[in-house]
Amino acid sequence: MAFDYDDNNIFAKILRNEIPNDTVAENEHALAFRDIRPQAPSHVLVIPKGRYVSYDDFAANASDAEIVGFTRLCAEAIAKEGVGLDSGGQGFRTVANTGVHGVQEVPHYHLHIMGGRVMGPMLALRD
Template structure:
């Protein structure tokens, strides 16, 4: 299950990234294709391919990713006005790198639904 991904290469410093946070369990870096004025990816250092692969034993790690998001929101000044945190799962969910990651977006008003184009099944 632990395939070599672009994220594992960032964790191992094999490729560069604009890292803004790191601890023993997680890493956060700026998205190279930002969808908001502030768009970072928060990843666990432990490789987990998709949400479907999360086990009950991973619950503390997944919770930690959200603690990192809240910490970054406070540090960056977004905690009061708000921000969005999203985790995509598989192709139809928009996942392109198979190493779970939170997208943290802030710095603008977020719409709902996230996109207006609805495809008929």
């Protein structure tokens, strides 16, 4: 099952200021804000302002300026949260869930940045 972009998804509504958020950082191309259900002491979502469903959609179709703006905002959010190695932190994990197998809940590309504690193994293997 492929996702089509839904202009009524929660992140699109956040970008239109219809739903409030706890902004960490923002630039012309992306928005970083705290997750409402944090899985770590620091849990920030970074979303592009364009209509991209997934990482592969963003990587293939975003402009160079959008990709750079998104990536630089990730670095800014990591520094502001104090989890990056350059900002005295002990590290972080980034996750982008994509599609049904990736358990993507919102059809708008978003990158989770989680830190502030040891995150444990990346995946638990199941049969």
